Amino acid sequence: MKAHYLGHVVFYVKDLERSLAFYRDLLGFTEVGRIFNGAAAALTSGRTHHELLLIQVGDAPGPPAGRRRGLYHIGIKVGDSLDELRQAKRELEQAGVPIDGMSDHTVSQSLYLRDPDSNEVELYVDADEALWKRDPSTVVSPIKPLRL
Template identity: 55%
Template sequence: MEVRELGHLVLYVRDIERSTRFYRDVLGWRQILPARGVDGELDRKPFAAFNAPSGRTHHELLLIEVGEDAAAQPEGRRVGLYHFGLKIGTTDDELREALAKLEQTGTPVLGMSDHTATHSLYIADPDGNEIELYVDIPGVDWDTPEAIGSPVKPLTL
């Protein structure tokens, strides 16, 4: 077996409408299925599906509502998802545009990092799932370990 690419991500969310607004209106995902349950299946929770504007595949993000009483992700050291990365371009100007959009929508920025090969902003969705918004730095040789293993430095935009 050979994994060819990461196909899609599925997240449990407390409130499907709130999360839909965040992923669609703040991050710009294209909603391809409405925030709804499945007709005639009372045990199915409301869900919404999205793909990136590039339309690379059938869906890249699926949100499933589990309700406001769902347990929060534990803080601190834990096993499981740390964050997922969304490539938003190849220039710091595109990262600055993203930062302006986040500021405009009141989305807190948790951090900014220079990874040598990428520049990144870190945010969280309404349920606390951490997201890295990044740009690839042109001219990086991805075939060298140094491109990925460089020390993380603070980023100033």
């Protein structure tokens, strides 16, 4: 078997509308439908039928802070240039979303933030793919600070 690509991510969320305001209204995913009597929403960037499913669970415990087993973060590509990443940063700041960090990974440049349920989200742009195609080990290059 050979995996083709990661198809979608499912998050349990406290408040579906609050999470839709983040993923749909701020990050720009398109809501394609609801299931479970409206308690869950499927979203897409347009690449496939859905990349994200949000299921409302109310006051269930959220993710614990710090290092642990399980999901660390999800990465969402937001463009093809540093200018587009700068624009994303401006939009997050205007929306009052704190940015936890900014990193240059050589093969990509990233912003890190938390969604309304404290899940870590990486917003990124890729560097020229020739970098990692020529030398696949660049994917594990030392992480450098990013200044936008």
